[in-house]
Amino acid sequence: PRGGYILWQDIPSGIAKRLVVSNGQHNPNDAAFDKAGWLECYVIDIPAGRACPTVTGEDSAGTAVTAAVNDPAYRVLMYFDSMGTSSASQKRDVPYLTSDWPAPETNWQRWYLHPDGGVDTTPTTAVDAGTKSYLSTTTDERTSGTLGYDLPAPPPGTNVAPVTFADGPNEARWATAPFGQSTALSGPILLDLWLSSTAPDTDVFVDVLDLNTKTGQMEYLQRGLQRESFRAVDVPASQTIQSGPLAGTIYRPYHDFLTQDLSLPGQTNELPIEIFPLGHVFYPDHALVIDVHAPPVNDPLSTYAYEPTQAPAENTVVMSVSDQSSLLLPFMPVLPPLWPAEPPCSDIAGYVCFTPAVNAPELGALTSAPGNAPVP
Numbered sequence: 001p002r003g004g005y006i007l008w009q010d011i012p013s014g015i016a017k018r019l020v021v022s023n024g025q026h027n028p029n030d031a032a033f034d035k036a037g038w039l040e041c042y043v044i045d046i047p048a049g050r051a052c053p054t055v056t057g058e059d060s061a062g063t064a065v066t067a068a069v070n071d072p073a074y075r076v077l078m079y080f081d082s083m084g085t086s087s088a089s090q091k092r093d094v095p096y097l098t099s100d101w102p103a104p105e106t107n108w109q110r111w112y113l114h115p116d117g118g119v120d121t122t123p124t125t126a127v128d129a130g131t132k133s134y135l136s137t138t139t140d141e142r143t144s145g146t147l148g149y150d151l152p153a154p155p156p157g158t159n160v161a162p163v164t165f166a167d168g169p170n171e172a173r174w175a176t177a178p179f180g181q182s183t184a185l186s187g188p189i190l191l192d193l194w195l196s197s198t199a200p201d202t203d204v205f206v207d208v209l210d211l212n213t214k215t216g217q218m219e220y221l222q223r224g225l226q227r228e229s230f231r232a233v234d235v236p237a238s239q240t241i242q243s244g245p246l247a248g249t250i251y252r253p254y255h256d257f258l259t260q261d262l263s264l265p266g267q268t269n270e271l272p273i274e275i276f277p278l279g280h281v282f283y284p285d286h287a288l289v290i291d292v293h294a295p296p297v298n299d300p301l302s303t304y305a306y307e308p309t310q311a312p313a314e315n316t317v318v319m320s321v322s323d324q325s326s327l328l329l330p331f332m333p334v335l336p337p338l339w340p341a342e343p344p345c346s347d348i349a350g351y352v353c354f355t356p357a358v359n360a361p362e363l364g365a366l367t368s369a370p371g372n373a374p375v376p
Helices: 003-010 034-048 360-367
Strands: 019-021 054-058 064-068 076-078 096-098 107-113 130-136 160-166 171-175 183-197 203-212 218-227 250-252 269-282 286-293 313-319 326-331 352-357
Touching: 003 019, 107 313, 130 171, 183 203, 183 218, 183 250, 183 286, 203 269, 269 286
Parallel strands: 019 076, 054 096, 160 352
Antiparallel strands: 054 064, 076 096, 107 326, 130 313, 171 286, 183 269, 183 313, 183 326, 203 218, 203 286, 218 269, 218 352
16 A cells, blocks of 8 residues: 555655656556656657656646656656546546655644544543543454445446445544535554553554545545554654654654564553555545444455454543544645546545445534534
């Protein structure tokens, strides 16, 4: 899920490089001719003494920019809401252009989990401190065999699941208030949990979703996973925010998976969970949802079977003044180029769309205060 990003960061600074990112399936057939332009620049134009092809997009000020494909100031291209349900039919808007990844202008923010299931920018206080628990067993069917789809799978040419997404005892769910205006994220996410378990070790999975609070439809965006006993962080090997108010903060913790530390029942530990990079626009009345849940029966998102060996347990997320469970989120400073109207989830390339089963009080709480939605 992040191999290309790590490779980008490890390429020495003196070597010409370019990063093009988009939603979609594998091999989108160079929908915007970005690969062709890059190869033409270095294989044909530069040897012939000609100018390289150009790319047109928008920068961090929201200004239209046209630059050569080898201009290092615009060597990262981010496409949002690319359309089409097959690689052959993919259609892209103009890209957001920047110089590096994560983008230097990223507006990193820490949002806090609360016992009532909310997520916002206010740290937990002694008044609202508490816990949220879930059962960790191997019975979580949400990402089994067909990516949560009941058989038969969705009709060809669609990405809309015909089943529900249950909010059950083997998960703990948090959600922001609905966004009051379109808001974009681009980059890696860190979920910093303070966790206790009845087992000496437990495997924690986390999903990031978009909930349309008006229709109830959800979009599956990204996930992360971490074994609790391998929570130790190698700080020098971890990646940190380079500038801004949170400079020096780790956004990608490096776990060596060699230092194992089992826990006593009820012992509370800090568990940093890397959520793999994503780029997504939350439109008005959409909420960001975090599901922390038991491991699935298998793990088709990575096309390999997952065989958990940890004992069943009750896992408890602690949210208190001293133990602040939180999310580190990479907000974009401006909206990237978007289509004139919000596209249906079913038309966005590579998205998984489904209708959740949410109890009425929880959904009611999300839809009752759109005017108070947090806006970065």
